[in-house]
Amino acid sequence: MTDLPRRSEPRWPALIALLSIGALHYALPSNLTIGPDWLLLALVIALATPAIVSMRYGYPRIAQIFGYAVSGIVTAALIVSLSLLVERLPSHRESPRELLLSAAALWVCNVLVFACWYWRLDAGGPHQRDLKWSHTDGAFLFPQMMLDRTLRREMGEEQWRPGFVDYLFLAFTASTAFSPTDVPVLSRWAKGLMMVQSMISLGTVAIIAARAVNVL
Helix, strand or coil: CCCCCCCCCCCHHHHHHHHHHHHHHHHCCHHHCCCCCCHHHHHHHHHHHHHHHHHHCCCHHHHHHHHHHHHHHHHHHHHHHHHHHHHHHHHCCCCHHHHHHHHHHHHHHHHHHHHHHHHHHHHHCHHHHHCCCCCCCCCECCHHHHCCHHHHHHCCCCCCCCCHHHHHHHHHHHHHCCCCCCCCECCHHHHHHHHHHHHHHHHHHHHHHHHHHHHC
16 A cells, blocks of 8 residues: 555534534524524634644644534534524514524524534544544445445545535435435434434424415
8 A cells, every 4th residue: 555644634614614503693583592692603713713723733632522512502502593493483473584594594504513513423533534544434334435445546535534525415415305315324323413403404494484484
């Protein structure tokens, strides 16, 4: 095997996803969030900053702890906002337009939140994946993992490892088709997370959007 340098996975796509979640919550109506509108975005920045600094200076364990903390907070914020929106449906206080926009924002947040979780947990997380020559084991069976070594070498994918976009696509298909499409799920924890994500997506699309259309 050729002694090639390992390619580290960039962390900025996950950071952009977390900032996008905070921005979407900032855009939600105030009655669908707890505390000031800017609170979640501020928490994301406050926790992501030391995670980036810790990783840069060679403390992956500390970065992982901050990463779990920010992922847990955005997950809790998503569930709370969705619960508040469902709770307010019978009161008819929101216009159909507000309902649809809020449902769309929460649906996008759902995709981004679980993409972050899959990216953070699969095969020990991005740092552990960087330590391996290539990705051959994990909670998800990506198509590249099923290629034989010779074909991967010919395709220039000897060191292939899933990046954040791969997990984003996985989360997107789980929220739209309610299934992982071309990426089978192998681990029990991943199956559990995907069930939760599909339930949230189903509740957002089928209940809230249907209610908004009914009011029209």
